[in-house]
Amino acid sequence: MIGSPWKRTLALSRIFRRWRPSAAGILLLAAVVAGGRWGLAAEKKPAKKNKRPNILFVYCDDHAYQAISAYQEVSAYGLKLNETPNMDRLAREGMRFDNCFVTNSICGPCRAVVQTGKYSHANGFFCNGDRFDGTQQTFPKLLQKAGYQTAVVGKWHLGHHMTPQGYDYSEILIGQGPYYNPPMIKNGQRTEHTGYTTNIITDLALAWLKDKRDPDRPFMLMYQHKAPHRNWQPGPKWLNKYDDVTIPEPDTLFDNYEGRGTAAHTQDMSIAKTMNPNDLKLTPPRGLTPDQTETWNKAYGPKNEAFKKANLQGKDLVRWKYQRYMKDYLRCIAAVDDNLGRVLKYLDESGLTDNTVVIYSSDQGFYLGEHGWFDKRFIYQESLRTPLIVRWPGVVKPGTTNDDVVSNVDFAETFLDIAGVKVPDDMQGRSLVPLMKGETPDDWRKAHYYQYYEYPAVHSVRRHYGVADGRYKLIHFYPNEWDPKPIDEWELYDLKSDGKELKSVFGDPKYAGVQKRLESELARLRKQLKVPDPDPPQTARGRGRKKPPKKKDTKKK
Ligand SMILES: [Ca+2]
Numbered sequence: 391m392i393g394s395p396w397k398r399t400l401a402l403s404r405i406f407r408r409w410r411p412s413a414a415g416i417l418l419l420a421a422v423v424a425g426g427r428w429g430l431a432a433e434k435k436p437a438k439k440n441k442r443p444n445i446l447f448v449y450c451d452d453h454a455y456q457a458i459s460a461y462q463e464v465s466a467y468g469l470k471l472n473e474t475p476n477m478d479r480l481a482r483e484g485m486r487f488d489n490c491f492v493t494n495s496i497c498g499p500c501r502a503v504v505q506t507g508k509y510s511h512a513n514g515f516f517c518n519g520d521r522f523d524g525t526q527q528t529f530p531k532l533l534q535k536a537g538y539q540t541a542v543v544g545k546w547h548l549g550h551h552m553t554p555q556g557y558d559y560s561e562i563l564i565g566q567g568p569y570y571n572p573p574m575i576k577n578g579q580r581t582e583h584t585g586y587t588t589n590i591i592t593d594l595a596l597a598w599l600k601d602k603r604d605p606d607r608p609f610m611l612m613y614q615h616k617a618p619h620r621n622w623q624p625g626p627k628w629l630n631k632y633d634d635v636t637i638p639e640p641d642t643l644f645d646n647y648e649g650r651g652t653a654a655h656t657q658d659m660s661i662a663k664t665m666n667p668n669d670l671k672l673t674p675p676r677g678l679t680p681d682q683t684e685t686w687n688k689a690y691g692p693k694n695e696a697f698k699k700a701n702l703q704g705k706d707l708v709r710w711k712y713q714r715y716m717k718d719y720l721r722c723i724a725a726v727d728d729n730l731g732r733v734l735k736y737l738d739e740s741g742l743t744d745n746t747v748v749i750y751s752s753d754q755g756f757y758l759g760e761h762g763w764f765d766k767r768f769i770y771q772e773s774l775r776t777p778l779i780v781r782w783p784g785v786v787k788p789g790t791t792n793d794d795v796v797s798n799v800d801f802a803e804t805f806l807d808i809a810g811v812k813v814p815d816d817m818q819g820r821s822l823v824p825l826m827k828g829e830t831p832d833d834w835r836k837a838h839y840y841q842y843y844e845y846p847a848v849h850s851v852r853r854h855y856g857v858a859d860g861r862y863k864l865i866h867f868y869p870n871e872w873d874p875k876p877i878d879e880w881e882l883y884d885l886k887s888d889g890k891e892l893k894s895v896f897g898d899p900k901y902a903g904v905q906k907r908l909e910s911e912l913a914r915l916r917k918q919l920k921v922p923d924p925d926p927p928q929t930a931r932g933r934g935r936k937k938p939p940k941k942k943d944t945k946k947k
Pocket residue numbers: 451452496497753754
């Protein structure tokens with residue numbers, strides 16, 4: 391281990407400064423020196439000051455719960471898509487949350503929510519393309535103040551070329567970052583890497599855990615993958631995984647959106663129409679080294695030849711696209727799972743497992759062909775719900791599940807609570823620690839508020855807000871001044887009788903009582919959370935618009 395002797399000396403000198411050499415102190419020091427591995431000795435028998443748990447937050451991008459085998463039974467489709475042994479291990483040794491909902495289902499906004507414990511309208515980050523105001527209160531800053539070491543490695547996506555604030559160490563991708571050979575920003579300085587990004591991010595996380603932190607203090611590490619974000623480029627080792635299998639199709643792959651309103655009909659996120667040759671790997675990716683390109687072409691060349699020869703049309707073509715999409719998506723996840731295995735193994739071997747809370751989550755869910763879609767954005771289940779698995783030895787009972795309504799707006803509060811830091815009053819979520827202990831408070835929320843702003847924009851998903859209580863969901867697709875073709879429509883779903891959300895029952899007399907209750911809950915939550923109405927002008931930033939579209943009666947030049 392590079393740097394270890396220096397670190398050991400540093401750690402010992404700290405002890406001498408702090409302790410008067412009592413008999414116990416001398417004995418412990420002797421044991422440490424004899425052990426010769428300060429880090430291990432310190433973690434296995436932590437001094438009193440070290441007892442606060444470490445936090446390892448594993449965060450993926452667009453990782454659908456349907457693509458974690460431990461979550462299979464939770465999906466309305468129940469398809470066996472893949473195996474994720476290391477994620478499953480966390481679920482087996484920890485708690486799986488089955489109703490973890492995001493507040494605004496796109497990448498940047500979800501990350502801002504995690505940093506702040508506040509909704510988009512309160513943290514100022516509404517749409518992708520916004521820049522995060524890093525001067526505001528965030529949970530890593532509060533952890534730092536409380537003596538935690540904080541680090542973030544991998545995807546950041548809260549503004550290009552921006553050094554994260556509140557971190558002792560950061561090495562982040564620039565914007566979305568590529569799947570291969572990513573340039574990164576290390577503590578504000580550009581660095582270059584060659585290799586597959588999922589492996590590289592893991593190497594950096596492990597290097598920080600092993601050699602770059604002070605083993606004398608607790609840590610919070612955000613280990614954040616780019617994968618499995620579009621356009622789903624697998625790493626060299628996984629290029630041929632799933633070649634010989636057929637991925638099962640959801641029975642809504644050819645959904646006609648009957649039973650739903652305008653928004654489902656007018657989206658632009660379908661496998662049939664929206665996916666491009668680049669997504670489908672019909673064109674070779676850019677930015678690969680000659681060796682990487684050769685390996686890539688060896689894997690995709692014959693498969694693409696076979697596809698061209700087959701000259702598929704209509705539904706057969708969509709089915710082929712689905713298979714190509716899913717296999718690439720699942721290959722990206724296989725790399726994440728294998729790399730998570732490396733990290734868990736390190737925690738085991740270094741004696742860190744017992745005092746480290748491991749949290750696995752994704753910035754939001756994703757469509758894996760349900761309703762014919764990929765992408766996210768909608769309040770419908772596959773993009774609203776995100777995976778959340780927590781392993782905390784001695785606190786979380788292994789192999790348990792929780793179905794309370796929780797949210798990514800609770801993450802910051804949870805991290806602070808784990809560290810024993812007071813949660814500021816202006817955060818809008820609530821610590822999940824009591825739930826992790828199996829003690830849900832009586833006044834825990836019964837419903838979750840959601841709002842999506844990024845329209846008009848890529849994928850053409852209408853602005854909407856709504857409320858979800860785990861069974862029912864009330865949605866308002868609302869008009870606003872930025873919208874050239876405004877709609878004003880409501881939908882209501884009963885997930886118990888309609889788990890795939892195919893038929894809105896809004897206005898159905900049978901659901902009059904439910905509808906009234908949810909309408910009043912929605913109004914209450916909007917008031918409680920201080921949601922601005924109408925949307926503030928900043929919500930148009932996502933697509934670079936400064937002014938609303940001109941009215942029809944405006945004279946043309
Ligand atoms: Ca995302």
